[in-house]
Amino acid sequence: MSDERLNTAIDEVARRMTEGSPAGEAGFRRRVLARIEAGDAPRARWRPLFVAVPLAAAIVIAVVVTRSGPRPSGPDVPAAAPIAAGPTGPAPQRAEAGHETGPTPHLLAAGDRQAVRPPRPFESGVSAAAPHLDPIDPIDTIAVAPLGVDSLTPDPISVEPLETIAPLAVAPLEAIEEPRRNE
């Protein structure tokens, strides 16, 4: 097939690809005028998509995170539950001080941590169904006795006096006359 005939075939196919008229040709004018009268804006269907898709994804993620987040699922754990893990230094001190503070979160095992965690503000609906938890009392200040300065005073160090050295007597040297050489 010659180039010319092939070009003709190409043009023919291209023309067919753009053939046609709007469906309901008679109603096209009416539809356009109706949209003008209604103050309709040109449609931009894709723009809501760009907004809706991320928004929907964010909502789904928020719901999933909220529902699968840590919740008290086991038996109730009292606020003064024994410490399961972690260092034991500071906690007994508080107990000795007579404060009912409950264990601090960083001192608890994972399960216990969930049990004593206070409900977050947006979980108000969920917290109503959650087991009752005693509110954590505020921690009072710890009384600390002032340090005794006297106890830190060091003992005096005894120093023996050195022996005095007797002064040396130095006699002045006598002048020695040198012999004359060129005499």
Place this chain on the structure above:
Amino acid sequence: MCVIDVDLVARARQGDPAAFGELVDRHRPAVYRAALAALGSPADAEDAAQDAFLLAYRRLDSFRGDASFKTWLLTIAWHQAINRRRSLASVWRRMAAPKTAEDAEEAIAGVASSGPSPEQAAEQQQLRRGIREAIRALSPKLRDALLLAQAGDYSYDEIGAMLRVPTGTIKWRVSEARRVIRKRLEERGHGHV
């Protein structure tokens, strides 16, 4: 015709809906085909054509008469269609749209214009399908120029105004599009049918 268009525009500016309706009727085919060339989907093309007329109505005050109303309108229509083509939704629709309707239409056309033998008819049909695929595979610049040039509604000057490139560039693109398609057809064994 251009003078009448200008008169209609003046009347439409004064709030005469019938005048603008007349402009819609007059330029509907050209606007629709430009949108179809850009989008390839009749449904999308109709939406884009409606949007183009709406936008043109709102911008009637900006029409200064430097070019013909048709050229001005087609420029708006082309940009509406291109914006739609770039949209994600349109891409999805085109990807999901079955091509069976086009193929069936092509088959009917092939039968209608079939040659003396069924073998020749089948070859012609295969050639047209190959050309169609090659046109779709063109770069957008070449494809747009070729389809608009063959739509029959626009001069090269009008296409140049729509695409905002010189007329000579449009002519080169049409010629280059044909050359690329011929080359692809030859590579597939269609060139010397």
